[in-house]
Amino acid sequence: MTVRALLRPAQYLALAAYILFLGFPLLWLISASVKSSGELNSLSVNLLPEQWHWDNYADALDRQGLIHSAGNSLVVALVSTALVIVIALPASYVLARLKGKVRAAGVGWILTSQVFPVVLVILPLFLILRTLGLADSLAGLTLVHTTYTLPFALWMLQGYVTAIPVDLEEAGAMDGAGRWTVLRRIVFPLLMPGIVATAMFSFVSSWNEFFFALVLLQSPENYTLPITLNMFIGGEGKVALGPLAAGAVLAAIPSIVFFTLLRRRLTSGLMAGAVKG
Amino acid sequence: MKSRRVVAAALAAATSLVLAACSGSGDDGPVTLKFQSLSDQPAAIAATNKIVDDWNTTHPDVQVEVVQAGWDGVYDKLITQLNAGSGPDIIHYEAAGVVPFARDGYLADLSSYLPDAKKADVPRGVLDSVTVDGELIAYPTELQSYVVFANKALLDKAGVAVPSGPTMTWDQLRDIAKATTRDGVYGLGWGLSSPTAAMVALAPGFGGKYFDGTGTDANVSIGQGEMALPRLVDGMAHQDNSILPVTLTQSGAKALAPFYAGQTAMTIQGSFQAANIAKDAPDGFDWIVLPPLAGPAGPAQAANPQTLSVNKDSDHVEEAAQFVDFFTSTENLAALNEADTLIPATTSARDALSAKLGGQNGWPQILASGEHLTSAPYLFVDKYAQWKDTVATPAYQKFLGGEIDANGLSNELTEGWKSINR
């Protein structure tokens, strides 16, 4: 009895600790974004600024086309996410259910392509893209993001598919449903939380991706958000801390909105319903 | 494996054929040059754009397009794009970064495109830092040096006379630091989290060269000249206790906070921080710049100027070189350096700026320190970057942290070089 009584408060305590760990850095970033450079370069440590300095936001928006590059990032992230899900969904099913050489080759490629350091493939990749006329273009970057997110997406989704017991599908098949119907009516709904998780992950990978964007994009009008934010760091390690913090806060808003919209989808609740009947 | 090489070569050949076809067809219109510029703050960007606009107005047949890029990451960008044959026509970078590209063969020799007077306008030492195998592979534009900023009020309180000669010695610095270390104040704050750059840059004042030979034949040489400064810093930090300990592990910029708060009487910084200090210091903060530091071998410091180079594979090398000539005119360089708070690389621009800003706090000493910048061997050593990141920086950090002594430091630097080159 006592253990159970302690459980709830203990859980809330743990939750509070997590909230602090996850949220405090963002809070500090917001605090930095409204401080003047004098205060940021002083020894004072205050959550609330001594003087609210909103100029940092104006400065961030003025510099380097922050909004435009955010738009670029958004397009690339959305399109590559859509492509990744569309391609990875059927492919991960195959990967999870089929044993043998196909699976081995798939797994082998997935692991190798992710472990092999990117600096060693960037040059051949650049040459290939340039031959296809896709260097320095958002289309090229989208394709690259799709291709390099696919392994993770495949790997994650096949994990979720594996967690769905095979006999659910067999039960459906025995009830007379064709393979496609089984996939559509039984597997995909159960997979929904996994699909949402994979989509979120794919969006974020693309949104935050820096190295490919840095090297493959040349014209400033094609720059994505991480590139633009990076330009707040000058030579000799000079960092315009206030405007950078402001820019980072602005850049975080679309992601946070996206997450808030999707958080309900992480709930299944469908599983119980689908099976009981 | 040979077939792969054939494929790669075929791919590259096909690509260059396509590129050649494309560029060949559009020659009757105005020439467009891509100028990759790294200015990171609004005033400098505005100054750069103004110069480019002036050029574009007076040269309708050679138009220059500014492509903004960030300092952080430009190296990776350049090495990939140059190796793939897609680099910009005019490259803005710094000597330490650009010399390796010259050794790779990517940069055009500017000596034939620039008038002799132009080359004479740059002090010998600085010109040497951008000359590789007799070729002038970049034109220097802006320089910074390490200078000592001091809190005049704290110096007065300690009864220290402010040095006023053309230079001051490191021993004088040590004495002032000792005298001002009292009542909870430290004499000096020095941000040495990246110690190698400072040690190598200031070594010429002690006769230290760090390297003999160039390219792949270079050898590290750690002798008295090279160990003098580390020993001095160690003495000040651990014997005199006149260096605020936390600053030794912080970046230069972070060491400004204790300076503003009056916890340190002096701080060694890049000269460009003068603008930031003017802006961020508390009201009434009385800061001055001390005369340039001189070791036993003089006040020399290693120069690492910002540079403009021309891509050898550009279709319009001559026009690009002409733009570089225009960009680095006395008037333009003076404006640019004023916006960036840096020291112009040409003597004429430095004189012009001196005339204009000579009355402002700190500028005379800063501009004067520009006279003592010279080339240093590390620029031309092939494996310097790897040695710096994997051997030197850890070794210096351990030394300053008291984990190894001077002999240990000297050993690690030398042995580390040997392992890298095995």
Add this chain to the structure above:
Amino acid sequence: MTLAAHTRAPAPAPAPRKRKGSQGRARRREAITLVMPSLIPILVLSVAPLVMGLALAFTDARLVRHPDYGFTGIDNFTRLAENGFFWDSLRIGLIWTVGVTVLQLAAAMGLALLLNSGLRLQGLTRVLALIPWAMPPVVVAIMWQMIYSANGGPLNAFLGSIGLPGDIDWLGDFTTALPAVIVVGVWVGMPQTTVTLLAGLQQIPQDLHEAASVDGAGAWRRFTAVTWPSLRPIIASITSLNFIWNFNSFSLVYVLTEGGPGGKTMVPVLFIYLEAFKNRNIGYAAAMGLVLVIIIVALLAIYLRSQFRDDNAGRGR
């Protein structure tokens, strides 16, 4: 037919395949059609550069304007065997990777379980769990540098205010640097691991939990008997992914510490970057990459095989 009777497939894995033996070829054709769209961009943009990159490991290629390189066989590998710096960085890399991966799993598992327990503030916490995802690496590094600042940061200010030492140089002290960077690594990895585990938890049918508690199982027993086995494949996949990501995430480490202090955070990927991009020895660097791939894939293969073997053993129950 309720699920309670079918916690795992009643028959061992081979049986279904035997039943559908004759439909094997049709199944394979279906499989290929499902997989085909992925193959083309993968082959062109991923496999081709990878093969070209790997091939360089057997040459003495350099990144210069007129490369003049030739096949050198295994020279690069013999040289690598004697390269003490590389193997040192590999050791540091593995310590970092295992440390971060294990801690990520523990922390995210705790959070995922909490978020699945019907507590209040769930919505807020779910969004907060994703905050690290909203920041590009450069912002994460700058932000944590501010927090860890020895004389101007909130962490030390807080510690000082409650009587603990408030002047620890987190990123500059040799003993605290690696742990401090590991904490940031865990912070960065919380979203993907939490989201993945939460989705996995949501996939477990409520009936299983109900059946278990009807049988008299307490919270811990339910965790070990119901939750953990169902989560096994998901844990395996996210842990191996995290392992790879953490192993490759040198940008975070580099910006925070530049491989210092004293080289204590010099990870292999940084080392390869220096060799390839700074020294221009792309052939030698490719050899390092190949060795890394072999080692990491071998480690992962061992880990995953042990997971799947246990899985199959579990199936037979």
